[in-house]
């Protein structure tokens with residue numbers, strides 16, 4: 001193996017939330033030992049001259065051909081690994097009915113570690129094939145099956161945040177834990193993941209949501225997150241029935257967001273899925289705590305929870321990433337998450353317009369540049385990985401998708417400019433347009 005690999009061709013990433021940077025004749029040099037980007041160069045027309053005048057002359061060269069480009073790997077900030085079992089089922093139900101009918105029976109079957117192994121291998125392979133190089137996973141309440149999931153992720157090479165789910169109340173008899181064993185298993189799980197000393201793997205404290213967690217459990221989880229310096233993920237303000245039920249259980253807290261805050265769960269390392277129905281002061285609280293938001297538009301439409309206004313969060317400088325929320329969202333593809341986010345944003349535009357009787361409609365829906373940003377850099381920020389991934393910069397990990405526009409679900413008609421080619425991928429592309437997928441320099445999936 002040579003020390004370096006040089007990728008030469010077009011690459012595309014976000015220079016800022018508003019600005020897509022499309023670099024033709026670019027160079028990305030990857031250190032094969034560390035998987036980190038050692039050098040980035042723009043506008044290199046003659047590769048030989050560049051190599052000869054650099055310290056990379058013995059590098060392996062990978063030519064990114066015409067109609068191909070590299071983009072940063074997708075970051076899915078919220079997905080439930082076991083729920084991929086029934087993706088697409090129960091889409092006629094609302095959240096709380098759907099949990100009882102599909103989710104709890106399915107997740108309880110992961111008590112069987114062999115079953116977990118078979119299912120999780122398929123799940124992780126599918127997400128990698130779709131270009132999800134980083135994913136934040138909810139598993140189940142079972143310590144064994146959670147360890148199995150982490151082992152599989154490690155073997156297949158995804159960058160992942162993994163959480164053992166906690167539930168000690170308002171859950172069915174066949175899928176519930178005692179408070180103390182829930183905390184003990186969480187500690188054991190954190191130690192198991194950290195014991196691997198694999199920088200791609202991070203354990204996450206994962207109370208399912210306030211409904212299924214007692215006050216004692218949430219305080220205990222907050223203490224564990226602090227002790228081991230790990231992130232926290234949960235659900236917040238997803239649907240009206242859920243919000244009403246939650247607030248009735250924790251009457252001493254001012255609102256749903258305050259329930260988590262009162263239990264020490266809104267930290268800088270925490271991120272909340274959904275946040276569809278939030279009062280301004282709740283968003284202000286997230287901003288003050290530096291807590292992130294995982295926007296899961298497909299799920300919000302599919303379980304008709306509501307339409308989240310991402311613009312409100314961005315305007316208050318809250319970190320926002322995208323999530324598939326498999327299987328509240330039926331698709332395990334971040335391209336779908338991008339498109340669902342696009343529709344949610346357009347729906348907001350329509351709502352804002354129709355609410356105005358007169359006057360100017362000033363609402364700006366998300367642009368393609370913003371959509372790609374949220375799926376890459378935004379997700380990295382939510383997970384506290386913005387120094388490591390999300391764009392092609394020296395020192396960051398080479399987490400990348402090698403996009404090939406020829407074949408698959410895209411037709412090039414001739415005459416498309418560079419931006420239009422990127423847009424064709426975002427709106428019409430599929431896994432068939434991903435020639436290779438890399439995590440920290442390692443190829444983890446290939447189309448051929």
Ligand SMILES: [Zn+2]
Nearest residue numbers: 235273325328
């Ligand atoms: Zn979820």
